Amino acid sequence: MDTTIKVTSIHLVFALIAAVISAALTLGWFGVKNDVFAFFVAVIILYFVGKFSQKIAGEEISGFSQWLWDGIAPFFFTWIISFTLFVHYL
Secondary structure, three states: OOHHHHHHHHHHHHHHHHHHHHHHHHHOOOOOOOHHHHHHHHHHHHHHHHHHHHHHHOOOOOOHHHHHHHHHHHHHHHHHHHHHHHHHHO
């Protein structure tokens, strides 16, 4: 499987997980209702997923531009859309 596909799909799966956790924090399921904290949880998850993907991809993906379009942008857009849907419909 191509490295780009692996990195992007890993980021998409974890973006959905981050969206559920962020929505739970926004809705107060854990006893805390804070939108800012929910955003920072997503950023922390993005950081660790990036480190995990870097171990998998190794040196095949280099440069910030490639990481931006293969990991960060798909994560961000998937998280935003999923988070909005989860907050409104859960």
